[in-house]
Amino acid sequence: MKKMIAAAAFAAAWPSLAHADPGQAGEVYGATVTAGQTELEARYGELDGGSADGRSKLKLEGAYGVNDRLRLGLVGEVERTPGTSSEFTSLGFEAIYSLGKVGPVDIALYGEYEAKFDGADKVESKLLMQHKSGPLDLRFNLIAEKELEASEPVELEYAASADVEAVGEIRLGVQAYGQLGGFSRFLPRGGHYVGPVAKIEIEGLGPETSLGVGYLFALGAAKDNADGQFRLTAEVEF
Template sequence: MKRILVAASAAGWLFAPGLAHAEPGLAAEVYGPSVHEGEGEFALRTGVLDGGDADGEWQTKIEFGYAFTDFWRPSIVGEWEHESGDTEFSAVAIENVFDFTGTREWPVHFGAYVEYEVNTQDGPDGLELKLLMQRERAPLNLTLNLIGEREVGGGSSDTWEFGYAGEAAYAFNEDFALGIQGFGDAGADDDFGDFSDQGHYWGPFAQFELAHVGEGEVELQLGYLVGSGQSEADDQFRFKVEYEFGDED
């Protein structure tokens, strides 16, 4: 089942500040490695934290991407965050998904993700790298992202921080899927792998195809994730709407 989400609410442009160290999940995405030339997407993603020290904080991202080749899809992303009662436009980012096309017929399909984020508030910019892995055997789709990120530019730290994002989805038909989704931290250079001392969020999500618009489709995804470990909130609610258009396999 293809993922297709449309940035629906103009109000989304008003959401956001800059959390210095945002909790896992929120407006983040679990990225698959597949790229199809000529295919584009416009998406709105929002995550809201509930309970705990971070109660009421949220993050929203609006993204537009287009695949210029069958192995490269760049995107531009605007990010807003809300923390301590303040909402601010926090960052602009350039994302790139690279499809390792030679692995498409392997049991696990691989790809890579590279993002450079320009911080619009005080502080350094950011670099994020991901190894993308997916096993898609209908109706089951398993996706895992291994993440490394660090600050870059003036005043930046030389520390790498690590994390993960993953999901398992079962498509009942082309229009509806249910699954489990999770995001979490895995430590930094000096404490990598100490999962018990990091924040994690896991829970169910549902994905629906809403409509066909022109030559594209609109999809909605809703999720509820429960915090564990050293998470700063009890749980989080996730919302994503996307419009995908153009050529498609």
């Protein structure tokens, strides 16, 4: 319990800026680290419907498990607005540190410094929680973000997922991303995206390879700009 209290305090205290469209090209991070494992991942999200129709984001991430506690990585971000060319907008440096288990739940801390090529840099922290039981995988991330300008407040978000091994190498589940407001105004009318996702592992290619697809429906303030978002992911581990 002491670990969980300390982790929650860390995640809340470390400033970090809420995405206008939570979850676009995002990930619900797990809370375990595998020593010596390299992970390469591409995540693509495109908004569907409304005034933001066609606006897309691509995140390219590479990470390495230094030991069974620490994972270090780089993540780049490419954005495109309809009618314009794609633009490489930021490069982030990230770390995940595993705190171990609190009962049946794995706990870890995530930190990222995102260098923006046009605009103020950002810092982000996350409290990562994960519970795995047989074919079931449950994850919850509590997120704090801040743009590095004095006038910008700390913004809070969440990311959550539940998936299960359904048939063979196919996993089916649901993901949710949303805004929680800030310390001065908690739980306002924020934007949320929720919907089904599927992931399949492809055998015979050498490294462990998986592809994912999903569609998240807009809820709350997110419906002001879009009906939902398409998601595509590709991941390689070795």
